[in-house]
Amino acid sequence: MKNRLKVLRAERDWSQQDLAERLEVSRQSVNAIETGKYDPSLPLAFRIADLFGLPIEAIFLRER
């Protein structure tokens, strides 16, 4: 699944490690989600959305 995580992270000048610490996951996880190798569970997707103050669908994009 495509997502805007890298852009949102860059806007805040956060490294992958910064984001990982805020989400309480590993940097590996952030990298895997950003690169589309791993789709997060709904609870983690909500945590990501809450962190950025955006709805989930503004971060994760439906594949067309």
Add this chain to the structure above:
Amino acid sequence: MATNPAQRRYVGRMIPISIAYIAAVMLASWIIPDDAAATPLTVAVALVPALATSGFIWAMARYLAELTDEYVRMLEIRKILVATGLTLALASGWGILELFTDVPKVPLFFVFPVWCLGLAAGSLVNRLTIGDAGPCA
């Protein structure tokens, strides 16, 4: 190496269990003569290392249960699936060979070590398919 609390606890459990396993195997091979009859005493002594093996499995189960990082947990579960599939395939294949041919009998003792080697194969599969091996080999 151990980068999250679940991994640190896992390593903390595996070290004493490994020491207990080695000690129990040495003790059993010292106490029980080769090809000893299966008496209550020899069976009891021989089963002590098996308790440690069950300890390894318990430590792995606790590790999976305590892992809070869902991506890392997925990598570990994929490794376990690869290890289990390989072990079942090898054990079944060799078992059928033993039934129908005179290939050497392989002791069941080797099932667990083969499964552990399968975890390393699982790491390789993760590396090749996802790009991440997963934390523990």
